Amino acid sequence: MSLECEDSMEKTYALGFDVYGTLVDPLALAEPLQALVGEQAARFAKLWRSKQLEYSFRRGLMRRYADFDVCTRQALRYTQQALRCELPESDQGRLLEAYLYLPLFPEVAASLSALKAQGHQLVAFTNGVEASIRALLTNVDVLSQLEDVVSVDDLRTFKPDPVVYAHLARRTEHTPNETWLVSSNAWDVIGAKAAGLRAAWVKRQPDALFDPWDVEPDIVVNGLDELPTWFAQRSG
Template sequence: MPQAVGLDVYGTLVDPLQMDEHLGPLAGEKAGELAALWRQKQLEYAFRRGLMRRYEDFGVCTRQALQFATRALGVELPEPERRRLLEAYGSLPPFPDAAPALSALKERGHRLWAFSNGLESAAQGLLANAGLLEHLEGVVSVDDLRTFKPAPEVYLYLARRLERRPEEVWLVSGNPFDVIGAKAAGLKAAWVRRDPAAVFDPWGIEPDVTVPDLAGLAGELPA
């Protein structure tokens, strides 16, 4: 039976760390460090807001994380540049393997949805700009529940939206916390381990499939 697949967006289909190209003129040699800290704090703020039940959407987390990262690294960020960077975040480039992999999965009959911490409208615009939205049936956003991954309810919501039982749904993500969250909620999960040096969290919860990139995914999912 074709699989129902939810694909994470940030860090799986598009690459947030490519913001270092936009940060270069502002941060110089600190651009890569700034991009990484921005991403780290973005996720941390989402986790913290979920735990505190003080929800603000992912765009707020992104904006506040940028503010923190620039202050922490001593980078001056005038307001026009801040707006420009946040606009650029809505046009993150896709990973090179994303479009071919989605096409291959679709050809095998799998149902493909984006599943994101981001707002549905933001994710749709981002994926459209990246040339990926056409391969997907739609976008499922955690904003519908006003919390964030890895809360169990968001993965169960994905299953309901895809009209499958949790154990019949695959979550595909480059983020280990996302894979663990999906598995803990009863879904199947594939980890996209693009960095060979990346270490999976030793929680005793393992992905059903590990692939070095999205290109290898079509051959791993049952057709």
């Protein structure tokens, strides 16, 4: 999948990077969970992440907004109940704190630096609360590579509501056609495309499937490190 070479040699874009699953790895919480829930750690981390997203989707549809930090806490409670492993409040607090220290995927920092050097406008674009995301990206030392943090919290709804993708374009002062979403979440990519943006799907897992909705990403990459070359080839 590709786009036709277009516009001038110096064409640059606004690139909105999803955070959880694209820049940082929420499933890495399986490591601290190992000491708390043993062999259920990976399952716990995966279910927690799944319910966190589900709660944001449901709240968006219901128009009963509570921010992503609330969704995360409630998903943690659900996961404990589902797996029958109730944790002390102190351990729950440490797990929630760990969300501010999720690790970057290995190629992220160098890739952001290369894309910034090409002149693209880089922002974080997230369901997360802006203050939490700024703290997280500061802790992993990439906030300085980004010009802004664009949070759905501004609109009190969640991706994939079309209004949040329009908000990204407005905040970056680019047309939708000049605005890219970069995300590892297929549903996020489909949401961006439905709203008229361009989108890169970061296929971090070889067995990941893209939903068969007759919508395609503009590019599929295995990591962010493929993006600088891709954009350079289409600008030269």
